[in-house]
Each structure stands twice: as structure tokens, then as C-alpha cells.
Amino acid sequence: MDNNMGHNEVKPDSVNETDISIQYMKRNVKRDITEKIVETIFLLCALVGVLSVTAIIFFVFYKGIRPFTGEDAYSIKDFLTGTKWAPSENIYGIFYMITASVLSTAGAILVGVPIGVLTAVFISEIAPEGLVKIVKPAIEILAGIPSVLYGAFGLGVVVPLIMKITPEVQGQSLLAVIIVLSIMILPTIVSLSESSIRAVPKKYREASLGLGASKIQTIFQVVLPAAKSGILSATVLGIGRAIGETMAVMMIAGNPTAGMPESIWSMVRPLTTNIAMEMSYASGRQSEMLFATGVVLFIFIMLVNITLIKLTSKAGEK
Amino acid sequence: MEVNKKPKFEVNNLNLFYGDFQALKNINMNISSNEITAFIGPSGCGKSTFLKTINRMNDLVPGVRIDGSIKLDGLDIYSDIDVIKLRQRVGMVFQQPNPFPMSIYDNVAYGPRIHGIKKKSVLDEIVEKSLRQAAIWDEVKDRLKRNAIGVSGGQQQRICIARALAVQPEVILMDEPTSALDPISTQKIEDLAVELKKDYTIIMVTHNMQQASRISDKTAFFLSGEVIEFGETGQIFSNPRDKKTENYITGRFG
Ligand SMILES: Nc1ncnc2c1ncn2[C@@H]1O[C@H](COP(=O)(O)OP(=O)(O)OP(=O)(O)O)[C@@H](O)[C@H]1O
Ligand SMILES: [Mg+2]
Numbered sequence: 001m002d003n004n005m006g007h008n009e010v011k012p013d014s015v016n017e018t019d020i021s022i023q024y025m026k027r028n029v030k031r032d033i034t035e036k037i038v039e040t041i042f043l044l045c046a047l048v049g050v051l052s053v054t055a056i057i058f059f060v061f062y063k064g065i066r067p068f069t070g071e072d073a074y075s076i077k078d079f080l081t082g083t084k085w086a087p088s089e090n091i092y093g094i095f096y097m098i099t100a101s102v103l104s105t106a107g108a109i110l111v112g113v114p115i116g117v118l119t120a121v122f123i124s125e126i127a128p129e130g131l132v133k134i135v136k137p138a139i140e141i142l143a144g145i146p147s148v149l150y151g152a153f154g155l156g157v158v159v160p161l162i163m164k165i166t167p168e169v170q171g172q173s174l175l176a177v178i179i180v181l182s183i184m185i186l187p188t189i190v191s192l193s194e195s196s197i198r199a200v201p202k203k204y205r206e207a208s209l210g211l212g213a214s215k216i217q218t219i220f221q222v223v224l225p226a227a228k229s230g231i232l233s234a235t236v237l238g239i240g241r242a243i244g245e246t247m248a249v250m251m252i253a254g255n256p257t258a259g260m261p262e263s264i265w266s267m268v269r270p271l272t273t274n275i276a277m278e279m280s281y282a283s284g285r286q287s288e289m290l291f292a293t294g295v296v297l298f299i300f301i302m303l304v305n306i307t308l309i310k311l312t313s314k315a316g317e318k
Numbered sequence: 319m320e321v322n323k324k325p326k327f328e329v330n331n332l333n334l335f336y337g338d339f340q341a342l343k344n345i346n347m348n349i350s351s352n353e354i355t356a357f358i359g360p361s362g363c364g365k366s367t368f369l370k371t372i373n374r375m376n377d378l379v380p381g382v383r384i385d386g387s388i389k390l391d392g393l394d395i396y397s398d399i400d401v402i403k404l405r406q407r408v409g410m411v412f413q414q415p416n417p418f419p420m421s422i423y424d425n426v427a428y429g430p431r432i433h434g435i436k437k438k439s440v441l442d443e444i445v446e447k448s449l450r451q452a453a454i455w456d457e458v459k460d461r462l463k464r465n466a467i468g469v470s471g472g473q474q475q476r477i478c479i480a481r482a483l484a485v486q487p488e489v490i491l492m493d494e495p496t497s498a499l500d501p502i503s504t505q506k507i508e509d510l511a512v513e514l515k516k517d518y519t520i521i522m523v524t525h526n527m528q529q530a531s532r533i534s535d536k537t538a539f540f541l542s543g544e545v546i547e548f549g550e551t552g553q554i555f556s557n558p559r560d561k562k563t564e565n566y567i568t569g570r571f572g
Pocket of ligand 2 (some may be wrong): 365366493522
């Protein structure tokens, strides 16, 4: 190997021009073919993604719209505003689930974003290098933990703790969901906020410190505002993650079959868990109603994604 | 002459090291108030380093080590004055205009706000006064709410000067404030510096010999971390005592 490379380096000097051009022409043909093949492989790979998305959307919408069409159509209004889910009585209301999804996501954002942003500030601006070497990997590992383990943690630790203080009889609750989701979105918030904070030019910090601002003042008055768009994107991604999370949530939410959540101690049944709980054995209308739930979930996710695209393209313009 | 006038800064036996590298070597210098002092010298000779030492911006550089003393009005800037207070008294204008990505108004109001002024009417007054002092009020008075990033480089630099003035410093350090600007903006900033020295002490790094000789009262020539010659600008430029100074200002090296 080493010998070969040595040869190549020396050769061009000793070989005359026509030799070189012939050599290059030969190579070009071969390379062009390889390039074409590789390009096609790339294209096929890209198509896998696009086709999957299309197939999933088509499948979910096709199945999910069925119960609201035809002779014995179910009222969309009853579906979207109902607060009871009883397949055996042909009652399918998901309003209390939409509420549960929105509340648990909002709660997770309210708790997780400030903690995540402050962690990012700590890592990028304040912490001595030694501490960064502990905190950062810890956060990164958090991102890799399978969600079923978050659920186990929630069930084994968070729910029993809530049991001690809740006025209700059970610990499974909106609060438990919010706590676990907050932890789950942390890695997203931290890593994205951190990179946007690091991207803030040093000259802004210098200008601020040069005016007699303290480090903390500089962080809050200059650095964070300048990193705003990255932090917003992180938040939106966090929303996406929280609203779509299923397994961990299912284990700690309580998943009641009816009833609006009345407080943070109430059991909840977010959209995702509704689908996951019943899909394996459901058939006929019940199954289609689960797909309809999926359609609603999908619309939420789309809204989140559109917001994200809007935000990032705006940031790009600047 | 002004023998009884107390110097604003007294620098004694100042040495500065970046790790093992000595960037400033045994600097001794008295800087008078209400004057413009120019620092000249070839690239890498330590002008910026010295300037940043004066308001302790070098504290931010890891591994920096300083010995000797700098006194501001007789007080040691490292032991007798709080660093925040020091930077309030000794403002800085950087080589590249660096307004914050916020409105012109908020840029100028930034310093006063940091130092606890909240009242809108007081802030309004400070902003207008500072922008006027920086000779840019007329150009921006109708667009104070616009982002400061969106104005020209020369205007940005004057906004930065206004921002520095708004905290009512006693000294203004300028590191090549016109090197990124066109001749007209440069002219404006030079006029401004001359105007400002009535109320402030100004220390300015410049690569432009004409600039130094036009506007400064004293000039210090730096070479490889040492001050080769320091004195009245007229004397330095017409009758330098050191051969190296003469070579530099006549353009024979550097
Ligand atoms: N943060 C730093 N760490 C290590 N060395 C530095 C640092 N900043 C400057 N130096 C070195 O110190 C010396 C003086 O640098 P300084 O920036 O003060 O020069 P200068 O006179 O301002 O040059 P210029 O005219 O190019 O701005 C240079 O050799 C430079 O490489
Ligand atoms: Mg410099």
C-alpha cells in the first residue's frame, strides 16, 4: 500500500504528457460508469423514504376516513368532540385524547425547554471543561435510551412518588406523563440549543462584556436572543417528539376509556396510546377508528413540521 | 508644560504572556487624559494585546499571564477596581463594527440598561445624546427601531461608538476603528475622535500613519512586544529618536 502510493506520487513527474492524458481518459470511462451506478443507488435509497411516507399517509388516511363515509357513517363531530371511547357500544369520542395529547406536550415543553436551554447554556458558556465531559455524554446517553425503559422508570419511580402526594387513588397521571416526556425531550433541546448558542459570534460577547456587562447578563441579554431561532427549532422538534411518544406514555398515563383530564393528577389517554393499546386486536369499525385517531395525530405532526420548516427557512434568510 | 497634570493611566513594567509566548515586554507608559494617544507598529507587535489589557478584555483569553501594573487614576486595575466597573469607565470600540443583532435604539440603550437604568424617558435621552455625540443621530433618528445590522459599516461603527459612549466612560479604546471603513466614514470617525477628546481620553490603534499624525497628540511605536518610542506625535513623526521608528514611519519596513 505504502509502496504504491509512493509510486503514484513520483510518476506524474517522470511520465510525458500524452501518457498522462491517455491514462486519464481510460480512467474516466470506468469512473463515469461507476458514478452512474452509485448515483442510481443513491436515487433508489432516496425513493425508499419518499415511497414509505406516501404509502403510510395513503394507508392511514384511506383507512381512517372510511368510518365517516358510506351508509352507517359515524359523525365526524361526535368523533372529534366526544369524551368517551367505548367500541362495544359503538361510541368513539377522542376529544379527551386530543386534550390529553396537547396538555402533556405543552407541559413537557414548559418543563423541558427551560431546563434544556439552561443546560445548554451551562455546557457551552459556563461549565469548566471537566464538567462538560460528564454532563454532555450523560445527555447524549439519554437520547439513546429506548422509550420502554423511560416507561419502566416512570412506572417504577415517578408513579410511586406521585402516589405519595396525589389526591387520587392512582399515580398514573398527566403529571407522570409530563415528567417523563420532559426528560425524553431534553437531549433534543440541549443539543440543538447548544449548537445554536455556540454559533453566536464571539464579537457579540466581547461587545457586551466590554460595556461592563457580567457574564450572566451577556448570556441572557445577548447570547440567548441571538440564538433564538435555533432554540425555537429545538422546541418545535421537542413538541414533535413529545406528541408522538407512545410506549413510555402508555405505561404511565392510566389510559381511561372516558373523561376529560381535570387536573394534573387525572389519568389521561393521549392519541398515541389509544392506537397502540387496541390496534393489535381491533377489527372492523374499531380498527378504522384507530386509524382515524392516527389521521388526527398525523395532522398535528404535520403542523409541527410545517412550523419547523417555516422557522428554519426564516433563520436561513438572516 | 503640563508637569503637574496627573496621568490617566500609569503603566509600569508590564509583561504579558500567552502561555509561553511573551506578547508584551516591560512596557512603561503614562497616558494623559483629554488626549488622543495612538499606537502604531507592524502587525503582531502587541498593540491590540496592550489595548485589551487596559480594560482587562484579555482576562477572557485562557492561559494569559500578566505581571507589572496598570493604574487608572492611581488605582490598580487588577487589584483595586472591580472589572465590571473598570469596563464601564474604559469603553472599547473594536476593529470590526460589532453591533448586536437588535434595533439601533436597543444597541445604544444596552449599556445603560445593563447598569440599571429602566426609565424610558431617561433612556431616550441617553440614546439621543450618545448618537448625537457619535455624529450619527441625523442619519438614524427616523429608524431607531430598525435592526442595527442593516445599516452601512461606517454607520455601524458610529453606532458602536455611541453604544460605548452611552455608559458614560472616561476612556475610549479604539482598535483600528476605521480599518473596515471607506474614506468618508473614516473622516467622520477621525473628526469625531478629535471632538470627543474634550470629554474623554482616547487611545487608538491604527495602521494608518497619516491618521496617527493627523489626529493624535501622543504616539507610541510598538515592535515585537516592546515600546520602542513614545512621545509627542509631532516629534515622533518629524524627528524620531530611534532608527527603527524612523524606518517604520517612512515605510522602510513592516
Ligand atoms: N489569544 C492569543 N493567544 C496566543 N497568542 C496571541 C493571542 N492573541 C494574540 N497573540 C499573539 O500575540 C502577538 C500580538 O498580537 P496582537 O493582536 O496584539 O498584535 P497587533 O499588534 O494588534 O497586530 P495587528 O496589527 O495585526 O492587529 C501576536 O504574535 C499574536 O500572534
Ligand atoms: Mg490588532
